[in-house]
Amino acid sequence: MNDFIYDVPVKVYFGKDQLGNLGEELKKYGKRVLLTYGGGSIKKIGLYDKVVAEIKKAGLELFELSGIEPNPRVTSVNKGAEICKKEKIDVLLAVGGGSTIDATKFIGAATFYEGDAWDILTEKAQVTNCLPIVTVLTLAATGSEMDPGGVISNLETKDKIGYMHPLMLPKVSFLDPTNTFTVSEYQTACGSADIMSHIIEVYFNMNQDMYMLDCVAEGLMKTVIKYTPIAMKEPENYEARANLMWASSWAINGFIDGGKRQAWSCHPIEHEVSAIYDITHGLGLAILTPRWMQYTLDETTVSKFYQFGCNVFGIDKDMEPMAVAKKSIEMLSDFFFNTLGLKSTFTEIDIDDTNFSIMAEKACRGRVLPGFKRLNQQDIENIFKMCL
Amino acid sequence: MNDFIYDVPVKVYFGKDQLGNLGEELKKYGKRVLLTYGGGSIKKIGLYDKVVAEIKKAGLELFELSGIEPNPRVTSVNKGAEICKKEKIDVLLAVGGGSTIDATKFIGAATFYEGDAWDILTEKAQVTNCLPIVTVLTLAATGSEMDPGGVISNLETKDKIGYMHPLMLPKVSFLDPTNTFTVSEYQTACGSADIMSHIIEVYFNMNQDMYMLDCVAEGLMKTVIKYTPIAMKEPENYEARANLMWASSWAINGFIDGGKRQAWSCHPIEHEVSAIYDITHGLGLAILTPRWMQYTLDETTVSKFYQFGCNVFGIDKDMEPMAVAKKSIEMLSDFFFNTLGLKSTFTEIDIDDTNFSIMAEKACRGRVLPGFKRLNQQDIENIFKMCL
Numbered sequence: 001m002n003d004f005i006y007d008v009p010v011k012v013y014f015g016k017d018q019l020g021n022l023g024e025e026l027k028k029y030g031k032r033v034l035l036t037y038g039g040g041s042i043k044k045i046g047l048y049d050k051v052v053a054e055i056k057k058a059g060l061e062l063f064e065l066s067g068i069e070p071n072p073r074v075t076s077v078n079k080g081a082e083i084c085k086k087e088k089i090d091v092l093l094a095v096g097g098g099s100t101i102d103a104t105k106f107i108g109a110a111t112f113y114e115g116d117a118w119d120i121l122t123e124k125a126q127v128t129n130c131l132p133i134v135t136v137l138t139l140a141a142t143g144s145e146m147d148p149g150g151v152i153s154n155l156e157t158k159d160k161i162g163y164m165h166p167l168m169l170p171k172v173s174f175l176d177p178t179n180t181f182t183v184s185e186y187q188t189a190c191g192s193a194d195i196m197s198h199i200i201e202v203y204f205n206m207n208q209d210m211y212m213l214d215c216v217a218e219g220l221m222k223t224v225i226k227y228t229p230i231a232m233k234e235p236e237n238y239e240a241r242a243n244l245m246w247a248s249s250w251a252i253n254g255f256i257d258g259g260k261r262q263a264w265s266c267h268p269i270e271h272e273v274s275a276i277y278d279i280t281h282g283l284g285l286a287i288l289t290p291r292w293m294q295y296t297l298d299e300t301t302v303s304k305f306y307q308f309g310c311n312v313f314g315i316d317k318d319m320e321p322m323a324v325a326k327k328s329i330e331m332l333s334d335f336f337f338n339t340l341g342l343k344s345t346f347t348e349i350d351i352d353d354t355n356f357s358i359m360a361e362k363a364c365r366g367r368v369l370p371g372f373k374r375l376n377q378q379d380i381e382n383i384f385k386m387c388l
Numbered sequence: 389m390n391d392f393i394y395d396v397p398v399k400v401y402f403g404k405d406q407l408g409n410l411g412e413e414l415k416k417y418g419k420r421v422l423l424t425y426g427g428g429s430i431k432k433i434g435l436y437d438k439v440v441a442e443i444k445k446a447g448l449e450l451f452e453l454s455g456i457e458p459n460p461r462v463t464s465v466n467k468g469a470e471i472c473k474k475e476k477i478d479v480l481l482a483v484g485g486g487s488t489i490d491a492t493k494f495i496g497a498a499t500f501y502e503g504d505a506w507d508i509l510t511e512k513a514q515v516t517n518c519l520p521i522v523t524v525l526t527l528a529a530t531g532s533e534m535d536p537g538g539v540i541s542n543l544e545t546k547d548k549i550g551y552m553h554p555l556m557l558p559k560v561s562f563l564d565p566t567n568t569f570t571v572s573e574y575q576t577a578c579g580s581a582d583i584m585s586h587i588i589e590v591y592f593n594m595n596q597d598m599y600m601l602d603c604v605a606e607g608l609m610k611t612v613i614k615y616t617p618i619a620m621k622e623p624e625n626y627e628a629r630a631n632l633m634w635a636s637s638w639a640i641n642g643f644i645d646g647g648k649r650q651a652w653s654c655h656p657i658e659h660e661v662s663a664i665y666d667i668t669h670g671l672g673l674a675i676l677t678p679r680w681m682q683y684t685l686d687e688t689t690v691s692k693f694y695q696f697g698c699n700v701f702g703i704d705k706d707m708e709p710m711a712v713a714k715k716s717i718e719m720l721s722d723f724f725f726n727t728l729g730l731k732s733t734f735t736e737i738d739i740d741d742t743n744f745s746i747m748a749e750k751a752c753r754g755r756v757l758p759g760f761k762r763l764n765q766q767d768i769e770n771i772f773k774m775c776l
Contacts, residue, residue: 001403001626001627001630002403003401003402003403003404003405003406004402004403005399005400005401005402005406006398006399006400006402007399007400008396009397009399010394011393011394011395011397012393012394012395013391013393014391014392014393014394014646014647015389015390015391015392015647016391017391018391018393210630210631210634211611211614211615211627211631212607212608212611212631212634212635212638213634215604215606215607215608215610215611216603216604216607218603218607219600219603219604219606219607220600220603222603223599223600223603226599227599238389239389239599242389242598243598243599243600246598246600246601246646247600250600255643258402258634259402259403
């Protein structure tokens with residue numbers, strides 16, 4: 001068991017009547033606020049008007065950057081940083097899902113850098129400072145509202161890179177489950193696939209486990225499995241939306257890590273898929289994860305799958321471990337592809353093997369992906385082929 | 389489901405090689421450090437020397453207050469506040485278990501008050517400020533290292549009062565499981581009874597539950613049940629000590645509350661027992677909790693006991709709910725009194741019914757204790773009688 005530091009100083013206002021605290025929180029950081037958001041769905045649901053009203057009520061000055069893309073692009077980050085420098089912005093307010101929040105983190109960091117924000121992602125430049133960030137979340141998925149990382153795409157180079165820095169951690173996040181009532185059935189499913197994957201990336205580890213945190217991870221997975229179909233059928237079910245929203249934050253805010261120092265597997269592999277094909281991240285993860293599990297299951301890893309099967313899916317503990325392991329992968333596939341109704345193969349979403357080799361090479365960056373099981377370029381290509 | 393604010397800005401250094409960060413953390417708050425501790429067990433285990441070495445290495449000035457009692461007394465708090473005022477202390481360093489840390493919190497607050505610290509406990513005076521507090525924990529039990537509250541006794545008035553204030557939250561806590569290797573079998577058992585009780589006080593709630601957080605609470609309880617007997621038999625088992633230590637913090641740091649606004653039951657009742665008889669808090673809780681459960685179990689509460697029995701003790705879900713409920717109470721009693729070997733009745737620890745009436749009156753302060761089930765003075769007396 002490794003030593004670790006717990007330090008999660010994000011203040012979270014959770015619930016349906018918390019937005020009245022927004023102005024007061026923003027004011028702590030200054031007067032000039034840059035509001036960032038995506039394609040305008042926050043206007044449709046009336047959230048934009050509520051947020052603007054709070055900003056005005058607090059006597060703050062409002063600037064705006066809209067149009068942040070799903071799979072947000074470095075061009076948006078550069079545009080935002082430009083505004084911050086020009087308008088001397090004091091605090092960033094990201095209203096949206098993970099894409100908007102991710103982009104906003106790099107806007108905050110790039111404001112203190114005189115070149116292309118892409119240099120930060122490629123680690124050519126260091127993060128030296130970051131504008132304070134406040135978020136209002138509208139999608140339970142990435143957990144960006146409570147973690148210090150983000151993923152940015154570069155369409156020119158067809159790269160999609162994840163990066164994190166403690167300075168980019170949001171100061172305050174507003175999590176109101178009612179802001180996710182209008183999330184479509186499909187996006188709810190993809191969001192939950194993303195949450196499940198975050199937990200799985202940490203949970204599947206052979207030698208650095210803390211039993212207590214494994215119990216917590218299992219509880220989070222059971223929560224996603226229980227409430228996603230409810231939220232899909234009854235989009236305004238507060239209990240379901242609330243459980244998914246808080247689980248999405250816990251999945252990746254560092255609570256369940258407890259000193260595990262293991263590289264993730266499915267996320268870096270999926271990033272190469274959505275970098276080229278611009279598919280929803282959660283869908284890519286849903287297709288990849290069960291195949292990655294099949295590929296990594298063997299005598300050395302079976303005990304973790306056995307634990308997963310018994311404690312998350314309630315499979316009979318008396319069954320033979322390898323049988324439990326295989327059944328657990330079937331049950332996860334059933335959850336993704338039947339319960340959530342997600343497409344189950346690359347073929348169904350028009351991805352063929354054309355780019356498998358180049359995507360695999362990029363995923364492991366010419367070396368080996370040092371996750372749960374070490375995967376080289378050929379392994380990753382094999383996993384891609386299993387997804388066809 | 390109620391709204392809530394998550395805000396736990398305590399930095400925790402967890403693990404066996406973290407004390408090298410102590411000097412740097414203390415320095416952030418000033419030069420003059422008051423080290424507080426109890427009866428000297430930290431000298432026996434060599435921790436005192438290590439802590440003092442770190443303080444000297446950092447070039448800080450050291451002051452000391454030793455002799456803080458188990459069930460810490462307001463006289464110690466006043467003594468500490470006196471030193472802080474006289475010596476212009478910048479930062480408090482509590483090295484010990486919950487008693488030392490609790491007392492230190494009130495020393496920090498009383499430094500900014502010109503009267504008797506008891507006035508803060510009795511809410512005659514308000515907390516206006518508090519010296520920054522750093523802790524080095526030596527006992528997995530109260531969770532004081534990560535929460536803003538504490539309990540102080542007044543032997544003159546035979547009162548024992550709990551109080552919390554956000555300003556009293558520790559800034560930094562060092563949790564090294566090896567510092568609990570010398571905790572006796574008995575104190576390990578009492579500590580775990582305290583942790584279990586903290587979780588039970590939050591978990592047993594009929595209408596404000598968040599499924600996800602109930603899963604987390606169940607995971608914490610399973611952790612305590614799994615590892616306490618191991619730690620008792622193998623006191624230097626790092627895995628067991630680490631799981632108990634981190635579970636003790638999570639039990640009461642606010643993670644599992646999620647908007648529950650329910651008064652606790654067994655804690656205020658037990659405080660009246662240990663205020664008079666000076667018994668170990670965890671022992672009192674172990675004796676009281678199963679009786680409180682028997683007393684509150686009925687048709688309106690059975691579903692929560694059913695959930696507890698199935699998910700924590702693995703009782704067959706197909707059994708009749710009331711049978712599961714009763715069996716869950718038996719299994720908890722078995723854990724406390726057989727596995728942990730704690731005394732199971734007041735009679736065995738020389739407590740008779742002499743003070744039941746006055747203790748019951750004090751516990752509900754002449755009104756009704758508004759917990760899981762509302763309990764009036766007579767109810768509490770009845771529960772005391774069940775403990776004989």
